[in-house]
Amino acid sequence: MMKTDFLALPDEILLSIDKPERYIGHEVNAVVKDLSKVQVRFAMCFPDVYEIGMSHLGIQILYDMFNSFEDTWCERVYSPWTDLDQVMREKKIPLFALESQSPVKDFDFLGITIQYEMCYTNILQVLDLSQIPLESKDRTWDVPIVIGGGPCTYNPEPIADFFDLFYIGEGETQYRALLDLYKECRAKGESREGFLRKAGCLPGIYAPSLYDVTYNRDGTIASFDPRYPEMPRKIRKEIVGALDDTYYPMKPVVPYIKCTQDRVVLEIMRGCIRGCRFCQAGELYRPVRQRSVETLKRYAMEMLKNTGHEEISLSSLSSSDYTHLPELLDYLLEECSKRHINISLPSLRIDAFSLDVMSKVQDVKKTSLTFAPEAGSQRLRDVINKGLSEEVILSGAREAFEGGWTRVKLYFMLGHPGETDEDIVGIGDLANKIAAEFFDAVPKEKRVNGRVQIVVSTSFFVPKPFTAFQWAPQCSKEQFIEKAYTCRQGIASQLNQKSIKYNWHEADVSVLEGVLARGDRRLCKVIRRAYEKGCFYDAWSEYYHHDRWMESFAECGVDPDFYTVRERPDDEIFPWDFIDCGVSRKFLLQEWHNAKEGKVTDNCAEKCSGCGAASFGVGICFASRS
Amino acid sequence: MERALFIRVKFTKTGAIRYIGHLDVMRYFQKCIRRAEIDVAYTGGFSPHQIMTFASPLSVGLESQAEYMDLKLNSLTSLQEIADALNAVSVPEIRIADVGLLPENAGNAMASVAAADYAVEFRTGKVPACLAEGSGQSALDPDKCRAVIDKLLARTEIPYTKVLKKGERILDLRPGILDFHFDEERCALFLRCDASSAGNIKPIQVLESICAMEGETLAQYALLVTRLEMYTRKPAAEGEENGELIPMIGICEEHLA
Numbered sequence: 110m111m112k113t114d115f116l117a118l119p120d121e122i123l124l125s126i127d128k129p130e131r132y133i134g135h136e137v138n139a140v141v142k143d144l145s146k147v148q149v150r151f152a153m154c155f156p157d158v159y160e161i162g163m164s165h166l167g168i169q170i171l172y173d174m175f176n177s178f179e180d181t182w183c184e185r186v187y188s189p190w191t192d193l194d195q196v197m198r199e200k201k202i203p204l205f206a207l208e209s210q211s212p213v214k215d216f217d218f219l220g221i222t223i224q225y226e227m228c229y230t231n232i233l234q235v236l237d238l239s240q241i242p243l244e245s246k247d248r249t250w251d252v253p254i255v256i257g258g259g260p261c262t263y264n265p266e267p268i269a270d271f272f273d274l275f276y277i278g279e280g281e282t283q284y285r286a287l288l289d290l291y292k293e294c295r296a297k298g299e300s301r302e303g304f305l306r307k308a309g310c311l312p313g314i315y316a317p318s319l320y321d322v323t324y325n326r327d328g329t330i331a332s333f334d335p336r337y338p339e340m341p342r343k344i345r346k347e348i349v350g351a352l353d354d355t356y357y358p359m360k361p362v363v364p365y366i367k368c369t370q371d372r373v374v375l376e377i378m379r380g381c382i383r384g385c386r387f388c389q390a391g392e393l394y395r396p397v398r399q400r401s402v403e404t405l406k407r408y409a410m411e412m413l414k415n416t417g418h419e420e421i422s423l424s425s426l427s428s429s430d431y432t433h434l435p436e437l438l439d440y441l442l443e444e445c446s447k448r449h450i451n452i453s454l455p456s457l458r459i460d461a462f463s464l465d466v467m468s469k470v471q472d473v474k475k476t477s478l479t480f481a482p483e484a485g486s487q488r489l490r491d492v493i494n495k496g497l498s499e500e501v502i503l504s505g506a507r508e509a510f511e512g513g514w515t516r517v518k519l520y521f522m523l524g525h526p527g528e529t530d531e532d533i534v535g536i537g538d539l540a541n542k543i544a545a546e547f548f549d550a551v552p553k554e555k556r557v558n559g560r561v562q563i564v565v566s567t568s569f570f571v572p573k574p575f576t577a578f579q580w581a582p583q584c585s586k587e588q589f590i591e592k593a594y595t596c597r598q599g600i601a602s603q604l605n606q607k608s609i610k611y612n613w614h615e616a617d618v619s620v621l622e623g624v625l626a627r628g629d630r631r632l633c634k635v636i637r638r639a640y641e642k643g644c645f646y647d648a649w650s651e652y653y654h655h656d657r658w659m660e661s662f663a664e665c666g667v668d669p670d671f672y673t674v675r676e677r678p679d680d681e682i683f684p685w686d687f688i689d690c691g692v693s694r695k696f697l698l699q700e701w702h703n704a705k706e707g708k709v710t711d712n713c714a715e716k717c718s719g720c721g722a723a724s725f726g727v728g729i730c731f732a733s734r735s
Numbered sequence: 736m737e738r739a740l741f742i743r744v745k746f747t748k749t750g751a752i753r754y755i756g757h758l759d760v761m762r763y764f765q766k767c768i769r770r771a772e773i774d775v776a777y778t779g780g781f782s783p784h785q786i787m788t789f790a791s792p793l794s795v796g797l798e799s800q801a802e803y804m805d806l807k808l809n810s811l812t813s814l815q816e817i818a819d820a821l822n823a824v825s826v827p828e829i830r831i832a833d834v835g836l837l838p839e840n841a842g843n844a845m846a847s848v849a850a851a852d853y854a855v856e857f858r859t860g861k862v863p864a865c866l867a868e869g870s871g872q873s874a875l876d877p878d879k880c881r882a883v884i885d886k887l888l889a890r891t892e893i894p895y896t897k898v899l900k901k902g903e904r905i906l907d908l909r910p911g912i913l914d915f916h917f918d919e920e921r922c923a924l925f926l927r928c929d930a931s932s933a934g935n936i937k938p939i940q941v942l943e944s945i946c947a948m949e950g951e952t953l954a955q956y957a958l959l960v961t962r963l964e965m966y967t968r969k970p971a972a973e974g975e976e977n978g979e980l981i982p983m984i985g986i987c988e989e990h991l992a
């Protein structure tokens with residue numbers, strides 16, 4: 110067995126960096142196996158700092174799954190923070206996995222989950238520190254197979270050069286087959302390319318180096334073809350049919366340092382019935398599949414027992430739509446209060462039921478109520494198909510104010526297709542009406558601190574692949590800034606403006622995110638160039654260097670505007686068209702046209718709109734509707 | 736009224752876990768206690784927390800054979816059961832070494848620490864010349880160690896400049912050094928010093944003073960320090976200035992080890 114106190118980093122380094130706990134492993138429930146009995150070593154990476162990466166449920170599910178395979182040992186890897194990064198480069202210390210503290214380059218697989226575009230440079234950091242060649246074409250059997258997964262792989266093209274394989278869809282289904290194929294190929298002495306070619310024929314697996322792309326004069330894609338006849342032209346996402354009989358981590362790793370998600374996370378369902386036209390997750394994870402309430406009760410108790418966490422939270426895209434929510438919450442309220450365990454509620458739709466539950470688990474005076482109208486006017490909410498009306502918001506807020514709440518958070522996006530100044534000014538109007546509702550509902554003598562606090566936050570809209578808005582132009586940086594200004598003016602002109610605080614996001618990052626989201630393979634060299642100029646941790650505003658990125662575009666002769674500000678014609682071939690996520694391009698196009706006409710579409714619980722996801726044969730598509 | 740039930744838990748902290756900071760050790764035990772389903776008492780309110788106190792925090796990077804935590808319980812079947820339940824859900828680097836039942840009038844772990852024992856060793860290549868064998872910097876020379884320690888202890892004052900967030904403060908370490916000698920068996924320096932909240936002394940301060948006395952500077956990260964025991968004082972007997980030092984667990988009416 111391994112000596113348990115072996116650490117990859119010497120004491121002098123651990124004592125000189127911030128939070129050495131990020132790098133030492135040894136957490137409760139971390140899986141340690143006997144290397145001599147393991148055939149496949151899988152390093153599972155979240156390319157951001159430990160506290161963020163450890164909070165991700167998807168990795169925990171796959172960690173549990175891989176380690177349930179007797180022949181496989183899965184370990185974790187995160188991006189070293191900038192202080193350690195510098196030391197590792199200076200001293201040429203290879204990046205290591207936490208459990209065995211041994212170099213990632215000795216593993217069979219390096220799996221990287223890709224949750225947001227702004228981590229692309231961190232992927233290069235991880236490869237570089239691991240001493241793995243950055244591009245697939247330069248790799249040999251001396252280094253692991255680098256495989257990507259997660260939502261960003263629904264357009265993997267901007268990072269295609271850096272990966273040997275991508276896994277499209279939910280990881281629970283095909284990894285076993287992939288590992289078996291790997292073992293077989295290695296035993297037979299197959300070449301690396303030979304393995305990739307075979308792997309690329311497995312369902313859901315994409316081998317980017319074995320496809321050729323050609324472009325038209327205008328820069329759009331002309332063709333996208335596999336290099337070998339047996340390889341698929343379309344890669345269909347993998348999904349789990351019944352969530353009740355798949356992997357779920359009953360013993361998640363318990364970190365020592367406080368992570369973003371320092372609690373038991375109960376995934377109650379996958380997918381979302383709503384179909385908001387800006388939302389990529391809502392399309393990618395169709396159709397909705399629920400876990401049974403019995404399973405969830407059992408999971409909750411077992412995970413609380415195994416972790417000792419003092420809090421539990423529910424996870425899904427829209428928890429209010431979970432059919433058995435009242436039963437589940439009743440159960441958790443009872444069991445958790447006995448055990449002094451907090452329930453952290455996801456943002457629920459505000460109504461009598463959710464207010465009642467919230468008042469039981471939170472101190473109403475200290476917590477905020479959250480609404481996400483996403484757009485300031487009903488007209489624009491119809492364009493984006495966000496089914497939340499002003500009446501519902503105001504009556505929910507009123508009820509909450511009567512119940513003692515005094516803080517409200519409102520989330521909006523600026524830059525939706527077809528947005529006018531009137532829509533933006535509507536944000537201030539709505540915030541003002543909510544404040545007025547407070548002064549009307551709560552008599553003077555009952556007002557805590559005498560006032561209501563409304564915080565309006567706006568982010569900038571970035572069109573994403575596999576949404577109705579994949580054809581839409583994105584705003585330029587100047588337009589974004591002007592919109593934020595208009596919004597601020599709109600708020601400042603309100604009667605109750607003193608009760609309203611306004612926050613907005615940086616525009617630079619949204620522009621880059623837009624380029625990367627709908628980009629193609631020509632961006633690989635730009636990302637590499639930016640990384641070589643020192644860009645990483647782009648998701649952390651203090652480390653984001655817009656100038657370096659713009660220089661990289663210029664030096665690589667790539668025009669970022671091509672990917673963002675242009676409206677794409679209905680029949681343009683998109684870089685991600687070879688992926689079949691279940692929702693058909695025909696349906697999305699129809700939604701794009703509906704958006705332009707301001708026509709709303711029913712949600713899956715009301716009526717099936719025939720998006721195409723029923724082809725998976727599971728979930729809500731086959732539920733009876735009342 | 737029913738008597739409040741307080742227990743004192745002695746635990747070790749070794750290996751990789753030496754990098755876990757004090758606050759995180761507290762969080763670790765909160766979770767451990769839940770996993771072990773110990774019937775601990777909670778405060779009230781919207782975010783109730785377990786009633787626990789820890790003795791003198793250990794600096795990151797140090798190992799310990801004797802850390803202490805006091806817990807308030809609602810019920811107790813046996814001390815052994817507490818030790819077994821905690822050990823069953825703990826990482827191997829944190830072991831429950833002893834559990835005792837605190838007498839009613841005992842001060843809590845944090846307030847009643849008086850002194851601590853440390854073994855001080857050096858990382859290879861970082862032994863100061865005044866303590867090192869031959870011209871190398873890897874092993875201690877017992878005779879040199881004894882001589883230098885005697886020289887230090889012969890001083891009536893050992894001024895030490897402590898750098899604080901705002902300015903500096905000069906301390907006198909001498910009264911706080913209770914025992915300092917070369918430990919032959921371990922081939923390390925043994926130091927017993929004040930660990931009370933008012934007069935806490937860190938081993939590094941003493942070693943820096945030795946080096947300064949000999950015209951040297953202690954290399955960065957030179958020390959490998961292990962805390963061996965923590966003490967509290969018995970109430971002073973007639974004519975005594977201070978009560979006798981006894982290990983923190985010794986104040987318990989009954990304990991396991």
Ligand code: SF4
Nearest residue numbers: 713717718720723730
């Ligand atoms: S096929 Fe119908 S029910 Fe199923 S996800 Fe699509 S719209 Fe919803």
